[in-house]
Amino acid sequence: MHLGTISSLTLPADNGTWSVTLVASAKDKALRRLSDAAIWERAVRSLPLVAHWLDGQPIDDRVMAMAGIEDRHRNLMIDGAPVVTGVVAAGDAWACSNPTVGRGASIGMLQAVLLRDTIAATGLDDPWEFACSFHHATAEMVEPWYRDTLAADRHRLAEIDALIGGGEYRPGDPGWEIGQAFGAAAAKDPDCLRGFLTVAMVLGRAADVVARPGLLDKVIALGGGWRDEPLPAPSRAGLLSIVAGDEERIGESRNGRGGHRVRRDRSGPAGAPVAWVPRLGTAVAPSGPGPGPRRVPGHRP
Numbered sequence: 001m002h003l004g005t006i007s008s009l010t011l012p013a014d015n016g017t018w019s020v021t022l023v024a025s026a027k028d029k030a031l032r033r034l035s036d037a038a039i040w041e042r043a044v045r046s047l048p049l050v051a052h053w054l055d056g057q058p059i060d061d062r063v064m065a066m067a068g069i070e071d072r073h074r075n076l077m078i079d080g081a082p083v084v085t086g087v088v089a090a091g092d093a094w095a096c097s098n099p100t101v102g103r104g105a106s107i108g109m110l111q112a113v114l115l116r117d118t119i120a121a122t123g124l125d126d127p128w129e130f131a132c133s134f135h136h137a138t139a140e141m142v143e144p145w146y147r148d149t150l151a152a153d154r155h156r157l158a159e160i161d162a163l164i165g166g167g168e169y170r171p172g173d174p175g176w177e178i179g180q181a182f183g184a185a186a187a188k189d190p191d192c193l194r195g196f197l198t199v200a201m202v203l204g205r206a207a208d209v210v211a212r213p214g215l216l217d218k219v220i221a222l223g224g225g226w227r228d229e230p231l232p233a234p235s236r237a238g239l240l241s242i243v244a245g246d247e248e249r250i251g252e253s254r255n256g257r258g259g260h261r262v263r264r265d266r267s268g269p270a271g272a273p274v275a276w277v278p279r280l281g282t283a284v285a286p287s288g289p290g291p292g293p294r295r296v297p298g299h300r301p
């Protein structure tokens with residue numbers, strides 16, 4: 001859930017555990033203090049739709065930070081010729097992006113099925129032919145999902161930049177605007193929710209889903225005013241004051257003298273939220289000035 005300059009993720013897991021995540025841009029230095037458990041907890045408690053996820057026994061007293069994840073696309077076909085035969089790149093070995101959108105396993109499975117189909121259709125007797133077939137099939141059937149994810153991430157980062165600067169994000173991209181409206185409409189209408197989840201779960205691409213009879217009209221009618229809807233989160237100024245406050249406690253917890261509100265419970269995993277803070281800006285390519293994605297021969301981010 002995007003909540004201004006942060007996003008939240010609440011993920012059920014096994015053995016009665018779950019995790020609560022706040023996602024921020026790597027460029028947002030003010031929010032790096034969220035890696036302090038006390039500050040992180042205050043921030044989560046300020047989110048009315050998320051706060052109740054803190055009701056449980058923590059299994060760790062730290063906030064686990066995750067950063068430095070890159071967008072990567074490994075292309076084994078350069079200038080129309082395979083750079084290698086007898087080996088394919090699939091799943092994350094082929095392409096990976098932002099783990100917080102939870103699409104990597106699904107995209108990897110799509111490609112695994114495609115690999116099976118390509119083997120069935122082309123056979124393995126001609127390694128060159130097979131490499132070319134799998135490359136083209138991947139580019140046609142799987143790469144659009146990666147590109148969609150990348151585009152959404154870059155919009156999100158640019159939106160965060162605009163909101164940090166006190167402005168509004170208006171990229172003039174109708175696809176992005178409809179995507180935002182889709183998200184708002186999904187909370188109000190079951191057809192819109194089903195359509196939204198179809199896209200999120202990698203079952204159908206947005207352009208195909210909104211082409212369902214009547215759906216786009218509903219999305220626009222119910223979600224077109226998404227910018228005017230109240231955000232269930234503090235304002236940017238409110239968030240900054242939450243992050244900046246209580247200097248003494250922050251200092252104590254950094255010095256290992258306590259002050260964390262998240263307790264260690266070694267008795268078992270039941271009901272234990274794991275707190276971790278991946279930073280979106282390092283999970284995807286920077287959208288503005290700054291270092292671009294790592295360039296590696298054969299990689300096309």
Ligand SMILES: Cc1cc2nc3c(=O)[nH]c(=O)nc-3n(C[C@H](O)[C@H](O)[C@H](O)COP(=O)(O)OP(=O)(O)OC[C@H]3O[C@@H](n4cnc5c(N)ncnc54)[C@H](O)[C@@H]3O)c2cc1C
Nearest residue numbers: 066090091092093096099100101102103104105106107108
């Ligand atoms: C924090 C996080 C959360 C995520 N959440 C989601 C989610 O909710 N939903 C979702 O769909 N995706 C999610 N993803 C993405 C998803 O995990 C990956 O896209 C998916 O696991 C990729 O599958 P894979 O088989 O290609 O690679 P991997 O799952 O990385 O498997 C590669 C395997 O190869 C092994 N290996 C590596 N080198 C060698 C070697 N030399 N010899 C032998 N074995 C080797 C590794 O140990 C590993 O077991 C998340 C990713 C991260 C990092």
